[in-house]
Amino acid sequence: MSRLETEVQYLKGVGPRGATSLQKLGIRTVEDALFNFPRRYEDRRNLPPIRSLQPGQTATILGQLISVDARPIRGGRVISSAIVRDGTGKITLTWFNQPWVKRQLEGKTGSVVAFGMVKQTVAGLEMASPEWEFVADDEAAEAFARIMPVYALSDGVAQRTVRAACAGALAYLDDLPDPLPPELRRREKLPDLAWSLRQIHAPDSEIDRLRARSRLVFEEFFYLQCGLAQRKQSTQTEVGIAFPIKALLAGETVVAAEARTLFDPAERTGLQGQPLMAQVEAMLPFTLTGAQQRVVREIWDDMAKPFPMNRLVQGDVGSGKTAVAACALLAAVRSGYQTALMAPTEILAEQHSIGLRRIFEPLGIRVELFVGKNSAAQRRSVQAKAESGEVDIAVGTHALIQDAVKFRNLGLAIIDEQHRFGVMQRKALRDKSEASPDVLVMTATPIPRTLTMTLYGDLDVSIIDELPPGRTPIKTHWKTTSQRDWVYERVREVIGQGRQAFVVCPLVSETEKMNAQAAEDLYSRLQNEVLPDLRIALLHGQMKAKEKEDIMARFRDREFDILVSTTVIEVGVDVPNASVMVIEDANRFGLAQLHQLRGRVGRGAHASFCVLIADDSSEDVRQRMEIMRETTDGFRIADEDLRLRGPGVIAGTQQSGQSGLRIADLVADSKMLTVARAAAIREVGLNPGLTGDEWELARQRVAEPRNDMAVVTVS
Ligand code: ADP
Ligand code: MG
Secondary structure: OOHHHOEHHHOOOOHHHHHHHHHHHOOOEHHHHHOOOOOEEEEOOOOOOHHHOOOOOEEEEEEEEEEEEEEEEHHHEEEEEEEEEOOOOEEEEEEEOOOHHHHHHOOOOEEEEEEEEEEEEOOEEEEEOOEEEEEEOOOOHHHHOOEEEEOOOOOOOOHHHHHHHHHHHHHHHHHOOOOOOHHHHHHHOOOOHHHHHHHHHOOOOHHHHHHHHHHHHHHHHHHHHHHHHHHHHHHHHOOOOOOOHHHHHOOOOOOOHHHOOOOOHHHOOOOOOOOHHHHHHHHOOOOOOHHHHHHHHHHHHHHHOOOOOEEEEEEOOOOOHHHHHHHHHHHHHHOOOEEEEEOOOHHHHHHHHHHHHHHHHHHOOOEEEEOOOOOHHHHHHHHHHHHHOOOOEEEEOHHHHOOOOOOOOEEEEEEEOHHHOOHHHHHHHHOOOOOOOEEEEEEOOOOOHHHHHHHOOOOEEEEEOOOOOOOOOOEEEEEOHHHHHHHHHHHHHHHHOOOEEEEEOOOOOOOHHHHHHHHHHHHHHHHHHHOOOOOEEEEOOOOOHHHHHHHHHHHHOOOOOEEEEOHHHOOOOOOOOEEEEEEOOHHHOOHHHHHHHHOOOOOOOOOOEEEEEOOOOOHHHHHHHHHHHHOOOHHHHHHHHHHHHOHHHHHOOOOOOOOOOOOOOOOOOHHHHHHHHHHHHHHHHHOOOOOOHHHHHHHHHHHOHHHHHHHHOOO
């Protein structure tokens, strides 16, 4: 057993009790402690004098402990306080409902270090709920006056204990091998692992700490990117289908030799003779935009290659991804292959099947819908058709990737609204065919470039960065809660003109149940008090899928004037007659989400508008509302969102609380991400399996499931 497996209870200052508490942080062994990185640092070499503190400033202070107190307040709770003083002034530290603070400080002589936000009150300077630490008078000054690591804590775990574990673990660094080969470290000018860990936990200087940090950030990104590069490379060595795109463009009637099609496409009207591009123009009721044409070319180029396509198409809401998909489908079907289009919900699948039938049935191309709500007999029938090759385009939900569905010769799979699908589903689709089918993923979530690299680093990316002409831009208004009645009066007017409206209420809590309750409350207030004369429906996440689909379908068919819902309507639903989107408590949403919601309107010929209801409670809210008013550019919004809220939110990982990254920050470290990505592509290019002794540890790290996280947790 490696010494790194030594349990932390044997380290000085930890002991069995400390070790038990450390388990809450996932720290059991010396190795766990070494990789438990500090959350921040306190530079105690130069603390500000108390008198110099400014209200609003976040600071670390050191002062002699003067007195401790605790006084009860309403509801049986307690406020603890301590007064500390240095040569220049004094400050009161307060803690809400932490009665143990008094117990821990009472009767002690020494100093307190506290970190928090400084406030000015009538009684003088105050720091509410600071992080704190007691320093006994006899502690050596030099042990104190340095850059101190501050670790994340959990209930009942003391900062002191985590520090002891991490400091004690440093004695074992000699046993720790460096997974990055010396050659790579030299080229990237990276310090070794042992030095870096020492500097991360006990920095000699700010420069050393930063250098150590970059090495650890590089390493973390490097493993992730090696995994993606390997995945990408393995699909490029896989045998795929080389669609005869060149011949189709020239107007030849061809069927790929391997297609094993039952039918000769040439026998079907519309599938013969015409050059592919001319046929696209004939089958669509509009001309493709420049961006659509470029992306279609990129897709067709991929399809022509002999290995499987793995491409992501990013295009804002309404940018016309369906038409692009149709072009890919046409090329595959004309080559004699079957295709599949997957959508995240039944209603979206149904919407696609209707649209695609309109385009393709006149050409003799057969579209079938595969959804869970089909009766058993229907299901058997469409499955039989898929298996025998009597379906050219299978449209469906995840029902499509269920085991029972087999294809005779699936050549292309398109996944709409990627963020609801994970890698596993992509793989399941791929496994449905002998030769790996081409895979095209379409998403309306504009993702900043740095994130695209991490989330979809194994995909090639196409961007539709242009909207079809002639759209009336959606006008966005920002109103405060006191103007709410006025807003609903305007909604009534628009409905009087024959339009429909969405009203979105926010996720108010972590639990779906409480969110549903909030939606119900809003619904009954609108229906009973504000707009009793209108037909209002309610939609929330607690309803059964079937119920939701039903409500959505009836709203689309204009049985209701207003749909009150939680964010379940976020993805791709098309109700062209809906021209108003009211978003209650808009301050509770991130920009990307507001943008997605807003995209539910403006899909028809009518002028549309979006009303954000939010009180301007903070600078941050003001900024977000202004950005929404200013722009409808999804990429700009995504960048601003990343800047204001950080990456976890966009990736949809914040609920699970894991960005998966231990030290790297996708925003702040985006330069290093690029460096690590380039290094990973080079190393995997030279040595795809990362074989050889010097790569052994790195190889294991790359294979760790954590390195799949970025993609998998996009839920
Ligand atoms: P999304 O990218 O959000 O999936 P859709 O494919 O649903 O967008 O297209 C949105 C609307 O724009 C549809 O009504 C579609 O018919 C229309 N559309 C798409 N491309 C064009 C174009 N090049 N010219 C005019 N209208 C277009
Ligand atoms: Mg779409």
